[in-house]
Amino acid sequence: xxxxxxxxxxxxxxxxxxxxxxxxxxxxxxxxxxxxQIDGRKSISQVAEAVHGEFEVALEQAEKETSEFIAALEAxxxxxxxxxxxxxxxxxxxxx
Amino acid sequence: xxxxxxxxxxxxxxxxxxQGRMVAQRIPSSxxxxxxxxxxxxxxxxxxNLAMGDVEAxxxxxxxxxxxxxxxxxxxxxxxxxxxxxxxxxxxxxxxDIYTYAKKKGFLITLFTNGTLITPRVADCLVEWRPxxxxxxxxxxxxxxxxxxxxxxxxxxxxxxxxxxxxxRGLPLKLKTVAVSINKHEVGEMKRFAEGLGVGFxxxxxxxxxxxxxRSPIGVRLQxxxxxxxxxxxxxxxxxxxxxxxxxxxxxxxxxxxxLYQCGGGVNGFAIDPEGKMSICVLSHFDxxxxxxxxxxxxxxxxxxxxxxxxxxxxxxCTGCQIKPMCGMCPANGELENGDPESxxxxxxxxxxxxxxxxxxxxxxHGDCEYCEGGSSHTVLxxxxxxxxxxxxxxWMSFTESKPLFPILADERNAGTGCCSCGR
Numbered sequence: 001x002x003x004x005x006x007x008x009x010x011x012x013x014x015x016x017x018x019x020x021x022x023x024x025x026x027x028x029x030x031x032x033x034x035x036x037q038i039d040g041r042k043s044i045s046q047v048a049e050a051v052h053g054e055f056e057v058a059l060e061q062a063e064k065e066t067s068e069f070i071a072a073l074e075a076x077x078x079x080x081x082x083x084x085x086x087x088x089x090x091x092x093x094x095x096x
Numbered sequence: 097x098x099x100x101x102x103x104x105x106x107x108x109x110x111x112x113x114x115q116g117r118m119v120a121q122r123i124p125s126s127x128x129x130x131x132x133x134x135x136x137x138x139x140x141x142x143x144x145n146l147a148m149g150d151v152e153a154x155x156x157x158x159x160x161x162x163x164x165x166x167x168x169x170x171x172x173x174x175x176x177x178x179x180x181x182x183x184x185x186x187x188x189x190x191x192x193d194i195y196t197y198a199k200k201k202g203f204l205i206t207l208f209t210n211g212t213l214i215t216p217r218v219a220d221c222l223v224e225w226r227p228x229x230x231x232x233x234x235x236x237x238x239x240x241x242x243x244x245x246x247x248x249x250x251x252x253x254x255x256x257x258x259x260x261x262x263x264x265r266g267l268p269l270k271l272k273t274v275a276v277s278i279n280k281h282e283v284g285e286m287k288r289f290a291e292g293l294g295v296g297f298x299x300x301x302x303x304x305x306x307x308x309x310x311r312s313p314i315g316v317r318l319q320x321x322x323x324x325x326x327x328x329x330x331x332x333x334x335x336x337x338x339x340x341x342x343x344x345x346x347x348x349x350x351x352x353x354x355x356l357y358q359c360g361g362g363v364n365g366f367a368i369d370p371e372g373k374m375s376i377c378v379l380s381h382f383d384x385x386x387x388x389x390x391x392x393x394x395x396x397x398x399x400x401x402x403x404x405x406x407x408x409x410x411x412x413x414c415t416g417c418q419i420k421p422m423c424g425m426c427p428a429n430g431e432l433e434n435g436d437p438e439s440x441x442x443x444x445x446x447x448x449x450x451x452x453x454x455x456x457x458x459x460x461x462h463g464d465c466e467y468c469e470g471g472s473s474h475t476v477l478x479x480x481x482x483x484x485x486x487x488x489x490x491x492w493m494s495f496t497e498s499k500p501l502f503p504i505l506a507d508e509r510n511a512g513t514g515c516c517s518c519g520r
Contacts, residue, residue, distance in 0.1 A: 003202045005125070005176050006117045010110075012176075012202040015225060024110035031101035069101045076104070 002027065002035055011035070011078060025076060030055060034069055040082055044070055114176075118364045123174040124396050126365040128181060128378050129166075131191055132157055133370055135184040137210055138247035139235065141276045141313045143304050143379070143432075145183055157370045162388070163194045166368070169392040171201045177228075178203045181378070183370070186213035192221050199225040206231065211258030212251050219261040227268065232259060234273045237285035245278045245316075263293060270296040275326060276303060276316040283326065284493035301326060302424060302444075304432045307381055320446040321480040321487075324454050328484070329493035334455065337422065341457045344421035354407045356427055356437060362404030366396065376403055379428035382437065414440050417462040423448035442466075446473070450480050 003010050009032040011025040027035055033054055037047045044067055052062040073079045105113075118125040134153055135145040146153045158166065178198055185191050186209060198205055207222075211232040222230070234255070236242035242252040262269045271290040275283050283299050290297030303317040318326075327333045359365075361376030368374050373384035374395045383403045385395035408415070414425055425444045427437030434441065449467040452459045459468065466473035 001200075001202045003171075003176060005174050006114055006121060006123055008114065010114075010176075012204065013226070014199055014202060024105050024107050026103040026105065026110075028101050028103070034101070065101070072102045076102075 002032065009035075025078065030065075031069060034066060035073075038070075038073075038079055115364065118174070119360065122363060122401075124170065124364060124366055124392075125175055126177045126179075126360070127170055127175050128179045128365070128367040130181055130183065130367070130369050130378060131163070131185050131194065132188050133183040134187045135182060135210070136187060136212055136248065137184070137235075137251055139245055140247070140278065140316045141245070141274055141303050143306050143313060144308075148187060153370070157188070158372045158388075160190045160193055162372065164197050166372070166387065166392065167194075167198050167201050167203070171203070173393060173396065176204055177206070179206045179208065181208040184213060185209055186218060192218065195227075196221070196225050199227075204228040208233070209258070210235075210246075210251075210255060211262075212254035214258030214261050216261060219265050219267070222262070222267055223265045229268050229270060230262060231270045231272055232262075234271055234286050234289075236279045237282040237289060241279050241282050245276065259293075263295075269293075270298075272297060273299045274303070275299050275301040275318060275323075277318060277322075278316055280318060280322060280326070281492050284329075284491075287493070299326075304379060304429065307379070307432065309435075317443075319480075319483070320443065320450050321483040323447055324450050324480075325484055325487060326493060327451060328454060329491060337451065337455055338457070341419070341422055341452070341455070345418050345457065355404075356406040356408050357404055359426060362400045366400060374400065376400065377428055380431060380437075382431055408438055410438060411463070412438060412440050413445075413463045413465040415463070417465070418460050419448050419452050419457065422451055422457070442473075446476065446480070449477055450484075453477065453481060454484060 001012055001014050003012050009027040011027065030051065034047055034051060037050050042050075045063070047070070048059070048063040048066040051057070051066050052059045055062070057065075070079065074081075115125065117123075130144075132153070133144050133146040134148050134150055135142070136148050137145070138147075139145065180191075180195065180198075185207060188194070195205065195207075205227045206229045207227050208231050232255070234242070235245040236252070239252040242255070243249055246252075259269065259271075271286070271293075273279065273283060273286050279286075287297045287299070301318050301323040303313045305311045306313060327337060357376060359377070361367075361380070365377070366374055367376065367378045367380075368387065369378070369381075369384070372387040373381075374387055374392070375381060375384045383399075385399040387395060390399075414420060414423075417423070423444050425441055425448075429441050429444060430437040430439045433439075433443070445465070445467055449459060449465075451457075461468060465471050467477050468474065
């Protein structure tokens with residue numbers, strides 16, 4: 001989950017076999033917004049559309065940067081794809 | 097879009113940076129919560145333990161629902177770190193319920209425990225809801241010494257079982273001890289035991305009177321020369337003290353701070369006792385705010401702010417003392433030892449002066465101090481130095497035996513059924 005602490009959004013590991021807490025992940029405003037969209041139901045495309053609407057950036061740019069950000073979250077073990085796989089990550093729902 | 101939507105920082109960098117901002121903004125970031133004072137052990141040195149069967153104590157403790165409400169409140173105001181302590185935290189049957197609720201709220205949680213009530217069920221829960229850190233206090237490296245201090249037969253084996261259960265699950269365990277007259281000769285072995293397991297170890301020698309005003313713990317407190325002897329036998333400790341002194345011992349400024357409290361209590365830290373009384377720290381009980389009668393926000397914004405702003409009312413030898421950082425004197429110690437937060441604690445003064453002398457750290461004059469040259473207790477200091485010299489050949493911290501201690505753990509490690517050092 002995330003905590004807003006002293007004007008920072010921090011990802012705090014809550015459950016399961018996370019490693020010892022030797023690193024802390026901070027999310028900026030956009031990162032925090034994307035994190036909030038990750039609910040186990042939305043696809044990456046849907047999250048990118050929400051980013052496009054919220055931050056008034058081109059849809060293509062929103063899709064590219066959302067995908068990059070989500071890939072970084074996944075690489076850090078903070079989220080994982082869930083739901084039926086259809087077209088790879090592009091349509092996977094995501095779960096924090 | 098903004099760059100660095102996801103920034104990764106080493107935990108220690110994050111902690112140092114955010115703590116600085118939290119102090120500047122007076123955000124209550126660090127809670128110490130005593131969930132109970134009941135404990136299955138009867139340690140001679142303990143400052144607050146009560147019997148497991150103390151019905152009155154149990155009735156007075158915050159309920160699970162009250163803890164949940166408290167956690168909701170402190171999460172809202174930005175608290176990030178919680179230290180759960182006791183008594184013995186697992187003496188409460190509902191502690192894991194409180195703990196998992198706190199985990200779900202996103203706190204970074206450290207647990208202080210004696211380990212004797214850790215069962216497979218408890219350890220499995222901690223795997224699922226992993227704490228930031230767990231610290232178990234050892235009371236001896238042998239059953240005889242351990243149980244002489246705890247007063248409870250069988251407690252040694254139960255503690256080892258607890259350690260084993262945590263380590264085999266790879267949980268973030270550290271060990272520590274309180275060095276007292278009963279176990280001082282086994283501190284070195286306890287350290288080696290921890291090193292053998294691959295976990296951190298620390299010890300503390302400072303003992304306070306009990307918070308109920310009993311001075312019984314003083315009966316097992318080490319003599320000042322014994323405390324300093326343990327420092328001197330550990331090169332790492334000597335280096336740390338010298339580094340600490342070089343960094344923090346400073347000439348007294350021309351204008352002294354007139355604040356009574358110099359610590360983080362009331363700035364970013366606070367303590368809550370089992371009955372919901374909030375104070376500057378767990379040792380200080382002169383000024384408390386009843387969280388059953390008011391909200392955390394009220395207690396923090398108004399009551400504790402006023403406590404933290406208290407001024408000293410008189411000049412003492414501590415006021416201008418340049419080795420105060422090596423001493424540990426604080427208002428809570430004054431409260432417990434003398435019933436007066438501003439009254440210097442003779443024992444701490446003795447230890448600080450002896451430590452400085454032994455480590456050849458200068459002690460500039462600081463008023464009417466008994467332990468400085470010409471003072472009434474200067475001869476006492478000389479006697480302590482003589483005791484240090486006489487007993488220098490004895491090595492309490494050295495390791496005279498090569499056989500493994502704690503055979504339950506050592507056997508399993510040797511048998512290759514899982515590494516007790518790394519837990520894998």
